[in-house]
Amino acid sequence: MSDAQSPTDFDPVEPNTGHDFEPVDVFPDSNDFDLRPGADSCFKCSVCDTNCPVAEVDDDFPGPKFQGPEQWRLKQTDDDYEIDDSVMSCSNCMRCDNACPSGVPLSQMHNTARGEYVEEQMSKTDIEYWRNRILSNYRLSASIASKVPRLSTWAMNFGPARWLMEKTMGVTKERDFPDFAPQTFREWWAERGGADASRRNAQQRREELGLDRNADRKVAYFHGCYSNYNTVGVAKAMVRVYEHYGYEVVAPEQKCSGTPMFANGMLDDARRHAEVNVSSMSDLVDQGYDAIASCTSCSMALRQEYPELFDIDGIEKVSSNTFEAVEYLRIHEDVKADVQAAEVSGELAEEFAYHAPCHARNQGLERQSVELFRDLDGAGIEDVGESCSGISGTYGWKEEKYEKSMDIGEEMFEHMEHADGEVGMTECPTCAMQMEHGTGYEIRHPLELLEAAIVN
Amino acid sequence: MARTPHIAVIGGGSTGIGIARDLAMRGLDVTLVEQGNLTHGTTGRMHGLLHSGGRYAVADQASATECIEENRVLRDIATHCVEMTGGLFVKRPEDSEEYFQKKLDGCKECGIPAEVISGEEARAMEPHLAKDVEKAITVPDGAIDPFRLVVANAASAEEHGARIETHSKVTDLIIEGGEVVGLEVDHASGSGKRVHGTEGGTEEIRADYVINATGAWAGRIGDMADVDIAVRPSKGVMTIMNIRQVDTVINRCKPKGDADIVVPHETTAILGTTDEEVEDPEDYPEEGWEVDKMIDTLKELVPMLEEARTIRSFWGVRPLYEPPDVGSDDPTDITRDYFLLDHDERDDLQGMTSIVGGKFTTYRMMGEEISDHVCAKFDIDAECRTADEPLPGSEDFSVLRDYMDEFGLRSPIGRRSVERLGSRADEVLKTSDPNPTVCGCEGVTRAEVQDAIEQSGSDLNAVRIRTRASMGNCQGGFCCSRLASELHGEYSEDIAREAWDELLQERWKGQRHALWGEQLSQAALNYALHSTTQNRDNDPADGNPVDFAAFDSGVSAGEAPRTADVAADGGRRDGD
Numbered sequence A: 001m002s003d004a005q006s007p008t009d010f011d012p013v014e015p016n017t018g019h020d021f022e023p024v025d026v027f028p029d030s031n032d033f034d035l036r037p038g039a040d041s042c043f044k045c046s047v048c049d050t051n052c053p054v055a056e057v058d059d060d061f062p063g064p065k066f067q068g069p070e071q072w073r074l075k076q077t078d079d080d081y082e083i084d085d086s087v088m089s090c091s092n093c094m095r096c097d098n099a100c101p102s103g104v105p106l107s108q109m110h111n112t113a114r115g116e117y118v119e120e121q122m123s124k125t126d127i128e129y130w131r132n133r134i135l136s137n138y139r140l141s142a143s144i145a146s147k148v149p150r151l152s153t154w155a156m157n158f159g160p161a162r163w164l165m166e167k168t169m170g171v172t173k174e175r176d177f178p179d180f181a182p183q184t185f186r187e188w189w190a191e192r193g194g195a196d197a198s199r200r201n202a203q204q205r206r207e208e209l210g211l212d213r214n215a216d217r218k219v220a221y222f223h224g225c226y227s228n229y230n231t232v233g234v235a236k237a238m239v240r241v242y243e244h245y246g247y248e249v250v251a252p253e254q255k256c257s258g259t260p261m262f263a264n265g266m267l268d269d270a271r272r273h274a275e276v277n278v279s280s281m282s283d284l285v286d287q288g289y290d291a292i293a294s295c296t297s298c299s300m301a302l303r304q305e306y307p308e309l310f311d312i313d314g315i316e317k318v319s320s321n322t323f324e325a326v327e328y329l330r331i332h333e334d335v336k337a338d339v340q341a342a343e344v345s346g347e348l349a350e351e352f353a354y355h356a357p358c359h360a361r362n363q364g365l366e367r368q369s370v371e372l373f374r375d376l377d378g379a380g381i382e383d384v385g386e387s388c389s390g391i392s393g394t395y396g397w398k399e400e401k402y403e404k405s406m407d408i409g410e411e412m413f414e415h416m417e418h419a420d421g422e423v424g425m426t427e428c429p430t431c432a433m434q435m436e437h438g439t440g441y442e443i444r445h446p447l448e449l450l451e452a453a454i455v456n
Numbered sequence B: 001m002a003r004t005p006h007i008a009v010i011g012g013g014s015t016g017i018g019i020a021r022d023l024a025m026r027g028l029d030v031t032l033v034e035q036g037n038l039t040h041g042t043t044g045r046m047h048g049l050l051h052s053g054g055r056y057a058v059a060d061q062a063s064a065t066e067c068i069e070e071n072r073v074l075r076d077i078a079t080h081c082v083e084m085t086g087g088l089f090v091k092r093p094e095d096s097e098e099y100f101q102k103k104l105d106g107c108k109e110c111g112i113p114a115e116v117i118s119g120e121e122a123r124a125m126e127p128h129l130a131k132d133v134e135k136a137i138t139v140p141d142g143a144i145d146p147f148r149l150v151v152a153n154a155a156s157a158e159e160h161g162a163r164i165e166t167h168s169k170v171t172d173l174i175i176e177g178g179e180v181v182g183l184e185v186d187h188a189s190g191s192g193k194r195v196h197g198t199e200g201g202t203e204e205i206r207a208d209y210v211i212n213a214t215g216a217w218a219g220r221i222g223d224m225a226d227v228d229i230a231v232r233p234s235k236g237v238m239t240i241m242n243i244r245q246v247d248t249v250i251n252r253c254k255p256k257g258d259a260d261i262v263v264p265h266e267t268t269a270i271l272g273t274t275d276e277e278v279e280d281p282e283d284y285p286e287e288g289w290e291v292d293k294m295i296d297t298l299k300e301l302v303p304m305l306e307e308a309r310t311i312r313s314f315w316g317v318r319p320l321y322e323p324p325d326v327g328s329d330d331p332t333d334i335t336r337d338y339f340l341l342d343h344d345e346r347d348d349l350q351g352m353t354s355i356v357g358g359k360f361t362t363y364r365m366m367g368e369e370i371s372d373h374v375c376a377k378f379d380i381d382a383e384c385r386t387a388d389e390p391l392p393g394s395e396d397f398s399v400l401r402d403y404m405d406e407f408g409l410r411s412p413i414g415r416r417s418v419e420r421l422g423s424r425a426d427e428v429l430k431t432s433d434p435n436p437t438v439c440g441c442e443g444v445t446r447a448e449v450q451d452a453i454e455q456s457g458s459d460l461n462a463v464r465i466r467t468r469a470s471m472g473n474c475q476g477g478f479c480c481s482r483l484a485s486e487l488h489g490e491y492s493e494d495i496a497r498e499a500w501d502e503l504l505q506e507r508w509k510g511q512r513h514a515l516w517g518e519q520l521s522q523a524a525l526n527y528a529l530h531s532t533t534q535n536r537d538n539d540p541a542d543g544n545p546v547d548f549a550a551f552d553s554g555v556s557a558g559e560a561p562r563t564a565d566v567a568a569d570g571g572r573r574d575g576d
Ligand SMILES: Cc1cc2nc3c(=O)[nH]c(=O)nc-3n(C[C@H](O)[C@H](O)[C@H](O)COP(=O)(O)OP(=O)(O)OC[C@H]3O[C@@H](n4cnc5c(N)ncnc54)[C@H](O)[C@@H]3O)c2cc1C
Pocket: B010, B011, B012, B013, B014, B015, B016, B033, B034, B035, B036, B038, B039, B040, B041, B042, B043, B044, B045, B046, B047, B048, B049, B050, B051, B168, B169, B170, B171, B213, B214, B215, B216, B217, B234, B235, B236, B237, B238, B273, B315, B316, B317, B318, B319, B357, B358, B359, B360, B361, B362
């Protein structure tokens, strides 16, 4: 079964445009969102600048205040105004968004400016454009590579090939490409019986838990690319943990969340993917499903960036019904008590050095793992502080950004070294790459530990 | 050959400066005196509309015709001061159809290119126009920067040998044998460019002829010679928005009324205005309700104005004049045309002419007419060249360039700077010294500030009007101190402090009627910042020189900085 194949338990209905929906071209293209109110809200305090990890290490980067409200205001006069190319140095960590006391939609402003820059000022024959495009379309590369996972893992990390990639495309040779799993999550999911199997498992668990066998517990899993092709264990853990609580899971048709595309100003690519995601997720939300992501950048994209950047039917609905996987369980289930009562042994009985990804921070989730696991017998968890890991998705993969990425990560690496354990933990797959790269530690996802603690 | 006559011009507004340039270009000796800095009067407190004439096309066609003529001239000679935004006269459902037709016909009669567009077309141009706007007339209105225009005129006049004295007030006219022969002038800080603390003094300036171009103050100068000039000053309020809600000038198509126009200006939009006669051009009430009322009325045209941030409000007085026999009750009925009052013909007082009324848009034409008048007096046959010769800054230049490569500036900052400097950009911005941004809101760099200081001395308000530094959304909250620091080096600490004080006061003044919502947050932040980081609330060093030599030079670059120990674990926060 190809990864694009949809689960079988629902009939896609007619396009859900509703009766009185009249398609008006309000925003002829996605760059035309009116950011006036945002520019009005900035009172120049510079808190965003002091929170920007890139500005801290890169003296040539003017910082979010300039990139966002200042540049927007200065360039209003006419269409000939150019976007300053420094916008390409923003890693889209979105820390500035979170820091602003005045509610300025900084990342929306950056994303829009970056989109405009790439669309209008970046040469489409430029190597940098194609490098960025390839990096941000990771899903495409990964779907090809995963057809022959072992070969791909080897080939992608083959020394001379990496040297060539750096020289010709500017992809740093310092980093190892992630391993491709021998079987993708979706292959595993199909083999396991897809949504039907999940429903049966959930029903059985509901009975064990003393719940109504047909209780309305269903979630649509947005696994994203990474846990499909690489860290398949995370996706499997998600399914098992949710079924453990009596939730039936579906894995609808989906594409990349768009996070790497936003960061590279590829708004057209991102929109194409978003349209697929929103269409399949909004159908499910209508049927009572909530959307769950195990990657904090994916949940961030669906929740915040989609409605900020695109005008797609159903987008608001999807946005307000999307949750991060652990967050959702903490809202609806007493996972905390279950974890307190549990004990973990074996492979995951470790001291974890936990890093909260920037995008988790933006969703208010930076403490959830520490709060959840600190009373778990057999394992320990320590927060390694507030700094940014520095990789920010594709940012740290660029040859010219590699050093800066490692400078930003330095504080986190140090704190990881100081922490008790030798295993790291985070929700974000690219933060995990950076953590591993900087310390040599193995990095796990909170869902994996949760599975080890409470399932079985 | 006869001696070149020396002409004294009183008033450094658009009218006076236009006259000074014209006369100087015709080879006359000119001295201009202005009591404040350039544009201190009405010129610095106007709307910035480059009239197409559309506003006067029904009621005052003479003015309308002059406007469209001068509109074309200024687009040519003052490209770096003008932004051709285009303008609309929009009709709401309740506005008269008959008047709309009259407006359209009037424009045609006066030679103003005008076309009718539908409400949808108008909204396609300006998406924030009210949904119920029915239709509109397009006209070639534009936006013009009065500061830049006056400064460029002054520079040109000086190039042609004129002497320009700012901060020099005329306290009396010297009259001998029924003829005005000179001025009694009080210099606030010596002559030449203004430097704080420089000893002032009085000067007698002898002249062969005097021109009174003091606008709303013209009557005061008249009083000095016992001639009656009945200027009827009329005040109007304007409110500056933080950003541009519209990129086209939006006029309401109505016979007359307050609050009927929005002009996009640089980074902002300016709302206007009202029309109310006042006694004294310097002392009249400025009231909050005038601002509220204006926003309330204009939101009928652009609804988002209701929620939008205002950064400042200011008032100006029109120097309206009407011949004694007309007697209009309502100031809006007074003609916008200008009058040349030759006091010899009128009052048997030789040696002086006053010019009153008129508009900013027609300043050059007024200058031409009065210069012709003066030249005729002295039998000089010199042609007016002000309509053909571009102002300094507006000679051939292009804003399209690679700012990063050429000037090391980020593109929107480079673009803004070049738009302001025009053809002077290379001369000002090409510097081998570090050139940081001093004013972030308006994108003004050190090089531009230094250039302005060179032109205007230690007067930071004069630097402000040249560069727009401190005119953005923080209203100088972040850059006033930096601007003052830019004075240091050439000027001493106490001069820098005095100039800084003056600038801060001027900036605060205009914010009084904008203190709600976002601008209130801004003001609170500015206040906190100024008091906590700059001792602005109570500075023990104010007036007492600081012994800077007593400070050590800090940690040298080689020494390792101290690193604080940071707890890796964020600790327990949720308390459970
Ligand atoms: C609210 C408002 C909005 C306007 N909007 C527009 C517009 O959008 N477009 C347009 O074209 N026109 C507009 N006008 C009209 C225009 O601003 C004026 O007609 C024009 O600026 C007048 O210039 P001026 O030089 O005659 O007067 P001023 O600019 O007032 O100049 C007179 C100068 O004389 C100086 N002075 C006075 N007494 C003395 C003394 N004793 N010694 C030395 N100096 C002295 C004053 O300090 C002052 O600087 C507007 C006017 C107002 C009030």
